[in-house]
Amino acid sequence: MGRTLDLPHGLINTPHDQILLSMNTSIDLPEMRVFAAVVTDGSFTLAADRLGTDKARVSRIVSRMEDKLGAQLLTRSTRRLSVTEVGRDYFERAMSILTAAEAAEAAVAQQSREPKGLLKLTAGSEFGTMVVDNWVADFLRLAPKVTVEAEYTNRLVDIIHEGFDVAIRVGALDDSSLSARKLGEVDYGLYAATDYLKRAPAITSVADLKHHDLIMKTTRGRANWALVNGAKTEKVTASPRCAVNSTISARNLVLTGLGITQLPRFMAEPHVVQGTLSCVLPGWAEVPAPVHAVFASSRYMDPKVRSFVDLCLSAFKDN
Known part of the structure; x- marks a missing residue:
């Protein structure tokens, strides 16, 4: 996985009049996605791999954005890539716009109610291998127009910035702006x-x-x-x-x-x-661990996310 360029805590709450951008241009969502990928992954190369293109094209797009905005978004050197103060502000605003655009698309797609497209999910290494694999197999049989990309890892994945649709988490949840649905408990x-x-x-x-x-x-x-x-x-x-x-x-x-x-x-x-x-010693054991499906929004759930979470809940009840 890539690394996100360092962003100071609390930046999203910075008053808008403290950092000004030249916005004499229309919003270009594809360009925004390219820039967001560069900041999230920390390099042009990793962003290009994620987007299925080449490094030179990604670099040209960011340079074109800087020319249109009249501001330097990234500082390049032979050894590292860093985001400027203006670039940090643009990244946070761009992420808000992209999230809203995806929510709008998901709301429209929800009307068809047919799960389709790529479902990116993550879970802990052991629970993923022992349990989630079975859920994925059942889901792929249920939803023939869906493909799944699963990453099982013991690190805490930032599903928003890393582009995951859903995370299956065992144990108490940290406070978060994410939505969650309890699937059951592990005894x-x-x-x-x-x-x-x-x-x-x-x-x-x-x-x-x-x-x-x-x-x-x-x-x-x-x-x-x-x-x-x-x-x-x-x-x-x-x-x-x-x-x-x-x-x-x-x-x-x-x-x-x-x-x-x-x-x-x-x-x-x-x-x-x-x-x-x-x-x-029947009856003696540690406290049961809750299992949750965690996702970005319960209001604008993509049909494939809703369908997968429903399947997980049903499978848990059956067991």
């Missing part, structure tokens, strides 16, 4: 291989976990479990036999009979049905 449980439990000490309470080998997922280097059971809470801080940063790794290791781990129920239950895993 957890403690599990161990049945072979491990046959040879391990009996376990009847959370306190007994200290006598067992634990496989724990780390969070910022810390390995601990905050378990709840109704109104009761217990914190497990025992040193794990194995610490990993992946739920998939924890599942793989627990299946080898290495110890006890905590897993999402949707991941563990198929193995419980097969008889290879057993639930330990």
